[in-house]
Amino acid sequence: MLVEGIKSRPVYGGIAIDPFARRHIFALEGEGALALLDQKPALTATMLNRSEVLYVAAGPKGLDHDLALAALKPDRFWQGPTIETLLFRLRGSLSAATMSTRLYISGREGFIGQCMQVATDMGMDFSSIPTEHRGSLARRVQCVHCKGITDDVRTSPFKCSHCGLNLLVRDHYSRRLGAFQGVNVDAEEPGTAPQAEELFA
Amino acid sequence: MSGGLAIAVRVSRIDTVAANIKRFRLVRHDGEPLPVFSAGAHVIVSMDDDGHRRRNPYSLMSAPHDTSGYDISVLRVAESRGGSAFLHEKLREGDALTISHPVNLFHADKRGRKHILLAGGIGITPFLAMMAEFDRANVAFELHYAMRSREHGAYWQELVERYGAHRVKRYFSAENDVLPVASLLHNQPLGTHAYVCGPDRMTDFVLRTARECGWPKSNVHSERFLAPISGKAFDAELLRSGIVVRVGDHESILEAVEAAGIDAPYMCRGGACGQCETAVVACNGVLAHHDVYLSEEEKASGRKVMICVSRFDGTKLSLDL
Numbered sequence: 001m002l003v004e005g006i007k008s009r010p011v012y013g014g015i016a017i018d019p020f021a022r023r024h025i026f027a028l029e030g031e032g033a034l035a036l037l038d039q040k041p042a043l044t045a046t047m048l049n050r051s052e053v054l055y056v057a058a059g060p061k062g063l064d065h066d067l068a069l070a071a072l073k074p075d076r077f078w079q080g081p082t083i084e085t086l087l088f089r090l091r092g093s094l095s096a097a098t099m100s101t102r103l104y105i106s107g108r109e110g111f112i113g114q115c116m117q118v119a120t121d122m123g124m125d126f127s128s129i130p131t132e133h134r135g136s137l138a139r140r141v142q143c144v145h146c147k148g149i150t151d152d153v154r155t156s157p158f159k160c161s162h163c164g165l166n167l168l169v170r171d172h173y174s175r176r177l178g179a180f181q182g183v184n185v186d187a188e189e190p191g192t193a194p195q196a197e198e199l200f201a
Numbered sequence: 202m203s204g205g206l207a208i209a210v211r212v213s214r215i216d217t218v219a220a221n222i223k224r225f226r227l228v229r230h231d232g233e234p235l236p237v238f239s240a241g242a243h244v245i246v247s248m249d250d251d252g253h254r255r256r257n258p259y260s261l262m263s264a265p266h267d268t269s270g271y272d273i274s275v276l277r278v279a280e281s282r283g284g285s286a287f288l289h290e291k292l293r294e295g296d297a298l299t300i301s302h303p304v305n306l307f308h309a310d311k312r313g314r315k316h317i318l319l320a321g322g323i324g325i326t327p328f329l330a331m332m333a334e335f336d337r338a339n340v341a342f343e344l345h346y347a348m349r350s351r352e353h354g355a356y357w358q359e360l361v362e363r364y365g366a367h368r369v370k371r372y373f374s375a376e377n378d379v380l381p382v383a384s385l386l387h388n389q390p391l392g393t394h395a396y397v398c399g400p401d402r403m404t405d406f407v408l409r410t411a412r413e414c415g416w417p418k419s420n421v422h423s424e425r426f427l428a429p430i431s432g433k434a435f436d437a438e439l440l441r442s443g444i445v446v447r448v449g450d451h452e453s454i455l456e457a458v459e460a461a462g463i464d465a466p467y468m469c470r471g472g473a474c475g476q477c478e479t480a481v482v483a484c485n486g487v488l489a490h491h492d493v494y495l496s497e498e499e500k501a502s503g504r505k506v507m508i509c510v511s512r513f514d515g516t517k518l519s520l521d522l
Contacts, residue, residue: 021415099389100415123314123392128417 006171012112012133017042021102024051027090027115029083029107030058031135033065036072036106043072052076052093056086058107059135083111087118094122106132110140110151113178126175137200141169142179149179155196157185166193169200207247207299208235213270215294219355221277222323223289224262226270227300234268238303240330241424244271245301245470250287254459257284258426258471260398261303262329266337271300274355276323282428282451306474307398307424309334314392316342319380319407321399322349325356327424328398332364343368345385347399350375382407386414396422426471429453430491432512438519439463440482454479454508458522465508465522472510479508479520486515 015035017024024047026036033055036043051074055066070077080086094103103124105115112131120126138152148162156169160182167182174181186193209230216224229235238261248255263272277289292298307327309316316335318328325346335342344364348354350373360369372378386395395416397407404423411421434450439458448457455477458465468476472492481488481504490500492507499505506513506520 018415020413023415094391097391099386099391099393099417099420101391102415102417120312123312123390125310125312125417125419128419 003168003170003172006173008173008175009171010109010113010131010173010175012131015039015104015106015130015132017047017104018102018130020100022050022100023097023102025090025093025097025101025103026051026053026055027086027103027105027107027111028053028055028065028069029086029111029135030056030065032106032108032111032132033069034106035132035134036104037065037068048072048074050075053078054086054089054093055079056081056083056107056111058083058111083114087114090115091118091122094119094124097122102128102130104130104132106134108135108138109133110138110178113140113173113175116175117178120175139169139200140179141167141182142174142177143167143182145184149177150182153180153182154200155198156200157193157196158182206302208302210235210271210298210300212292212294212296212298215292218274220352222274222353222355223277224272224274224355225288225292226263226272227298228270230297235271236302237268238265238271238330239305239308240265240334241307241309241327242303242305242330243307243327243426243469244273244303245468246273246284246288247299247301248284248287248292250283250291253283255282255284255287256456256470257428258469260307260326260330260424262326264333264337265330271303274323274326278428282431304468304474306469307396307422309396310394310420310422312392313394313420314341315390315394316340317385317389317393317395318342318344319382319395319397319399319403320344320346321397321403322347322353323355324397324399324403326398328396329356329360331396332360336364343370345370345372345380347372347374347380347403349373382410383414386411386416394420394422396424398424401425401427424473425493426469426473427491427493427510428471429456429510430489430512432489433514435513435515435518437513438483438517439522440519441522448512453510454506454512454520458508463522467509470509472507475507477507477509478505479522480504481506481518482521483517483519484513484515485517486513488513488518 143160146163150161165184168185172181210227214226243260259273372380446457468474475494489512491510
């Protein structure tokens with residue numbers, strides 16, 4: 001069960017290297033590494049000398065991409081243990097960045113949303129940031145009742161990991177929170193929630 | 202009437218502020234306060250020049266929160282089609298005019314952390330209101346103001362006095378002082394927005410330089426009002442009205458349509474806003490698109506025309522109007 005057709009659902013247009021940018025920062029998660037590796041013809045020595053690659057592994061297919069990314073020999077390659085450490089590092093890189101810096105984000109939706117939060121908080125316009133969705137469709141969802149956020153949600157409805165309510169996942173997305181909205185589906189008659197369907201494998 | 206509800210105003214004061222530039226203060230005829238506007242907004246001023254109706258857009262330059270009156274500045278254009286000549290030579294204090302409600306096609310991005318304003322000549326006007334707003338909100342800004350000479354430039358002394366020489370930089374071409382666009386746009390911190398208002402060549406140059414400096418499009422803003430360009434006279438058939446109007450050599454299609462008593466939609470009258478977009482039903486000839494609204498593909502398709510500035514050269518033009 002999914003509520004679709006809501007305008008706030010983000011669209012990920014895909015990554016293309018901006019030839020005019022003087023500095024490129026790539027925030028990549030798991031299979032998102034492939035979004036950069038697939039740019040091969042555009043990955044010239046000059047371009048890579050101006051690039052900073054921030055990477056966090058994720059998912060079974062995410063393994064070993066770190067070796068391929070490091071082999072590109074960008075100006076800086078950094079691998080972090082968690083999304084949180086990557087976000088901290090990203091904030092640091094952007095705080096010293098100029099207007100000619102382009103940020104590219106690729107990975108799962110929850111990762112893209114959280115990087116986007118950091119970037120817009122640093123004054124970047126979301127429309128100036130190329131994004132590419134790679135990896136699982138699992139969602140990051142906010143419970144609109146208790147405000148708790150649950151990562152890697154694969155089904156709808158699902159049980160809120162904070163307050164335990166049965167939440168229907170809507171396409172309603174909050175850029176501010178970097179999360180989809182989950183709304184209690186059996187408020188009138190608790191226990192009558194429809195069967196959970198795996199929609200976001 | 203198109204262009205929003207009209208407001209009857211009176212000219213309460215006229216000042217000469219520089220060579221060829223006059224400032225007009227407009228107050229409401231009934232003494233009521235004018236609407237608060239947002240910095241960057243303009244109004245369409247309607248003038249009755251001996252029975253000839255002229256309508257021109259002018260940026261509001263007074264402080265946006267000042268509702269007691271609006272200030273506009275007008276450059277006397279040498280090849281004026283009549284508007285600036287009328288305002289400069291015929292209009293007197295106490296005279297009546299009609300203005301539209303303010304419309305903003307050039308607003309500051311409030312999410313910006315720093316704003317760089319690039320003005321060329323009379324293009325300073327929207328920035329006067331913007332700076333008042335930035336200053337009031339304590340937001341970082343810089344003005345880079347290019348002028349022909351000290352005599353031709355308006356307001357620069359007051360601006361330096363009010364905002365300080367560190368925020369107001371001026372460049373006089375008569376003194377071979379050139380606005381260093383590229384070095385200015387390099388190394389600006391993330392979250393900076395740039396705005397340009399001035400002659401076409403300056404606007405084009407700034408947009409191109411910003412692109413080459415790696416700036417994203419979303420952070421570069423421009424406003425240009427184009428006076429309708431003169432050309433050969435032609436006929437335009439208005440299918441819905443069932444008439445043919447003659448568009449004179451110094452007239453726009455919109456003006457000819459209005460002179461025929463037809464209320465066509467418009468807003469900026471300068472090829473920028475898209476309000477007067479009109480479908481072209483038949484076109485046996487060449488459309489001369491002068492607007493900055495339609496995309497290159499739309500212009501090439503020949504199915505739409507912005508009647509406030511664009512022209513036609515050919516044997517038959519039929520519009521859905």
